[in-house]
Amino acid sequence: MTAVFGHLNPDTDAITAALVYASFLRRTGREAQAYRLGEPNRETEFVLRTAGVDLPPLLDSLPEDSAVALVDHNESSQSLPSLATLNVTHVVDHHKLGDLATNVPVYLRFEPLGSTGTILAKLHREANLPIEQTDARLLLSAILSDTLHFRSPTTTPEDREVATYLAQIAGIADVSAYAGGMFAAKSDLGDIAAEKLLKMDYKVFEFAGRPYGLGVVETTNPGYVFGRKAELLSAMDQEKAKSHLAGVVLSVVDILNETNRTLVLSATEELMLREAFGANIEDGVADLGSRISRKKQIVPVLEAYFEGQ
Amino acid sequence: MTAVFGHLNPDTDAITAALVYASFLRRTGREAQAYRLGEPNRETEFVLRTAGVDLPPLLDSLPEDSAVALVDHNESSQSLPSLATLNVTHVVDHHKLGDLATNVPVYLRFEPLGSTGTILAKLHREANLPIEQTDARLLLSAILSDTLHFRSPTTTPEDREVATYLAQIAGIADVSAYAGGMFAAKSDLGDIAAEKLLKMDYKVFEFAGRPYGLGVVETTNPGYVFGRKAELLSAMDQEKAKSHLAGVVLSVVDILNETNRTLVLSATEELMLREAFGANIEDGVADLGSRISRKKQIVPVLEAYFEGQ
Known part of the structure; x- marks a missing residue:
């Protein structure tokens, strides 16, 4: 069983990437379970609620040598504190490569794109695996969140192209309105300590x-x-x-x-x-x-x- | 211009991967040039000679901040001595991840497969880019070399499957005979110091x-x-x-x-x-x-x- 998780203080990309990559690994023949390393923010709650998807369980430790797949991060300071005792087998990320090192060859897929969601959509395409409607909605949300609806300079033409493709599968006709809903949820900070x-x-x-x-x-x-x-x-x-x-x-x-x-x-x-x-x-x-x-x-x-x- | 090269003391996988990945980058819209970091062994000479392909030029240094793509290696001790002063933009490899780190997001594709050649063949498939006959021959040679014609425990089902596919494109009907020729060339060590x-x-x-x-x-x-x-x-x-x-x-x-x-x-x-x-x-x-x-x-x-x- 491979445990799949994004970074500490998870954002929408970290949580949706864990969910979709765990599903991708299962669909390609590997046992996998998505987790999160912290509480979701309100934008992520909005995304999961409107998609009808449950939060993945919270993870705080794993037995030594457990197989783990990291998404949306690779640096130990942003991961499970016990990462050094675990067996990293897969990493899908769009950040700079930090202090990760392995004793054996592993699967790494890093691309300088706007979100991990964009890379995950490409992995499905490359494997000729249709993206399910709910997964498309989660991946689109990750792209919109990480690129601030294409406003961030991290946005690439591939993010825009993949987002258009995902919006069709997800059946989201008005992407701007959906992004607006996400950002309004994120900005509703009223009672947060x-x-x-x-x-x-x-x-x-x-x-x-x-x-x-x-x-x-x-x-x-x-x-x-x-x-x-x-x-x-x-x-x-x-x-x-x-x-x-x-x-x-x-x-x-x-x-x-x-x-x-x-x-x-x-x-x-x-x-x-x-x-x-x-x-x-x-x-x-x-x-x-x-x-x-x-x-x-x-x-x-x-x-x-x-x-x- | 991106300089593409494999490790020091290059083997067949290191040299053919540099040639084919440079060609792949050019075909996907990037200026790229293949190099080698040392003299070829006799197996590699046999492969290039029978494929009618010239050796890539020898590289010993590059101007600071030059863009480089590493193939078949990622550790600084196996690369150009000045690697720390260069700008690594792409890495395609099948080894463990060593001391590589970057300041910005880059493209990384690592898979625990028998050769870099297998990964490069997959990159072409994923990009819907037909593999040219000569490139297929080079990639097949890399797989046969690194897996010792599927004898090495590093061999995966994917290496075998990709090799069969490449042999068809390359028009090599008797793969065993071709591998035998490669290994005979490699074993001809008569006058080597x-x-x-x-x-x-x-x-x-x-x-x-x-x-x-x-x-x-x-x-x-x-x-x-x-x-x-x-x-x-x-x-x-x-x-x-x-x-x-x-x-x-x-x-x-x-x-x-x-x-x-x-x-x-x-x-x-x-x-x-x-x-x-x-x-x-x-x-x-x-x-x-x-x-x-x-x-x-x-x-x-x-x-x-x-x-x-």
Whole structure:
């Protein structure tokens, strides 16, 4: 039995990719079960609810040497804490290759595309396996979520083409209206605790050997998030201490206007953002302009910055 | 322009994969040029000569940040020495994932199959791109070479199936006879210097942070190789000193009888082979039984052995 899961603090791509890839593995003759490594955000809840699909079970540990398939991530800091004791047999991802290494040959499929969903749709096509209607809906949702409905610079022509194909199978005639529903659900943050808001789409990266927490809130209503700035800074401070991080930032991405204004906790993060991005910083908020993709516009810049130190 | 190349001390899979993947990239709209990182062995010369294909040019360096596609390898110790300064955009491989990491998302296609040639044939099928007759011949040769005509335990049903398909396109009716010709060419070692014999299929691996050189001679005539034992041990000793290695071994694989008898240089290698494999060692030759695949039966065992130290 292969356990299939996406990253910690799962987003729509991480959860739908686990569900669809587990189904793909089963349909191609392997026993597989989808899991999640955390609570879904409201966008993902909306996607699963409207698709009539149950959440995959929460996973916190597995017996040593269990076979696992990673989707939508490959770095140990974003995975099950016991990953080093497990047997990674498959990885399907669209992120940079981090600290993954294996003792034996395995299956890896990485493509620089907008979402893992796009790659999974291609895997079905290549295997001449028809995509089921529900799976098409899940994969389309992943593409719309990760590319912010094609607004993100991570969007490729292949993402658009595959999304059109999936929308037909899923029977979603008005993709814009559906994406609007997803983003409205994601932006409905009313009663979420500040710690949860910080962790909703949050990943830890190693730069120059030290861990940094990079959170993102994608919302159609950034004013609401900035209204909770004091609470959020306190949550960031707690998390930095608790997890022994070198820095924590929280990017508030305005989905509709495609801007990124990032909450800065202390002088450490301020220096990093000013030097790495030349960012203008006022009242603890760094203006990162139109850098709305953490993967493509934030992480590589920080990596280059720390490598040059 | 993307430079496409296989590993140092190239074998048939490394050279044909570079040729065919460069052609695949060109046919899918990217400028690409195949290279090799060393001299071909006699089997590869036989394959290219009978296919009427020129050797790709030798590569020893590239300008910083050049785009490169790696085939049939991914570890820096087996690649261009300046790999860290280059921009890896594609990797197609069937080995374990080593120390590769990237700053941005890239294209990776790894499968635990018998040869890179099998994966490349699948890429053509998936892209609905007909495989040209010469390319089919090259890919078939790679599969036959890496799997020792399906004798190696690395052979999968997919390798056999793809080989049958390629033989039809290549117009090779008697695959056994063709493989026999390849192995005879490979075993014709008459005037090769001992240093070249050692390096013909030779890779450096890191175990517990220290470099070990693992050479393999696949031959239908092991008696010839053991007849040159003294010369070979001297070449191994020189190489160990020159390249600051922790150990050097040379496995002599009898292709037809599927056995591995390995030349042991000193007490260091003797201890390692005895403890890792429980090998019986006499007169500086370790009997490794039917372990004929370095990738599947030698490297993982050594890795586990050194991890347990």
